[in-house]
Amino acid sequence: MDITAQDIPETVTSISQAAELTGLTEDTIRYYERIGLLPYADRKPNGHRHYSRDQILGIRFLMRLKATGMTLEEMRHYLELTHQGDGTLSERYTLLEAHNDKIAREIAKLQETQEVIRYKLRHFRELAENPNTESYDCEAPDSSGP
């Protein structure tokens, strides 16, 4: 998932190509359109959807938001603001800023848990090196003290 458009063909793209380029399935793309997360896609004369490079990039950005914990409904709201034009810029700014803060908190939590896990892994290694006769089976693995 490049953030540049290098890998996206210039010509418009079918739903199968869009799926490949975004990592979604065709069904998921149609589902997103149905729930209003993606705008009603342009159709070719035969009724098939086609997507522009910008639309693919737009979906990729959305997938980033999703991958970082934003719900479909929140994304839908953000896109609604985008459609309403420049008058909503400050609101969109606030939303993205809030999401960025949320990501920062998420990273902090992940790093904390990494420390806890590394402590446990160290503990396991000690047990393996020095099989403890009085090791009580810690049915409820915890993280208190050494």
Place this chain on the structure above:
Amino acid sequence: MDITAQDIPETVTSISQAAELTGLTEDTIRYYERIGLLPYADRKPNGHRHYSRDQILGIRFLMRLKATGMTLEEMRHYLELTHQGDGTLSERYTLLEAHNDKIAREIAKLQETQEVIRYKLRHFRELAENPNTESYDCEAPDSSGP
């Protein structure tokens, strides 16, 4: 959610206290017991569940795993191994190590997205300072070049 036991009373704990100490609801704790994620809790003579300090710590550790993307089923499996004793130590080690790697990848993804969001925020600030007459409404917000 301290990783030490400082805030957990020494005396055994009711489900309402357990809920408070773990951030879960009583319903969720009962649900976890039902699906086998938590062992069948000891009951007081009147049938009420009670929890030890170690059990509270165990739940907190599980909630860390959950908060970092482990599913209930994966946790259930991990706990099953724990119950099987020291023979499963190396398998548990492998599982935790894999989860730690997953967290590392997750952090990397979050940080990448933070960069993309910061780029967009910067772009919004520029638009606000210098309202662009030819700003095309980027219906599909992307992240390609400036």
Place this chain on the structure above:
DNA sequence: GTACTACTTGGAGTATGCTCAAAGTCAAGG
């Protein structure tokens, strides 16, 4: 003309993870 492929729509079904409600038990207080 027939087959094949790539799509279309609409609707139903599924997985995960809760969340709530109904009906009952038990112990303490007034």
Place this chain on the structure above:
DNA sequence: CCTTGACTTTGAGCATACTCCAAGTAGTAC
């Protein structure tokens, strides 16, 4: 004895996010 409050069990319901299926169409290949 009656009420209140904190629990109990069982089972159903719900939100999110897909995922699959059936029936149909449009264009190409032979």
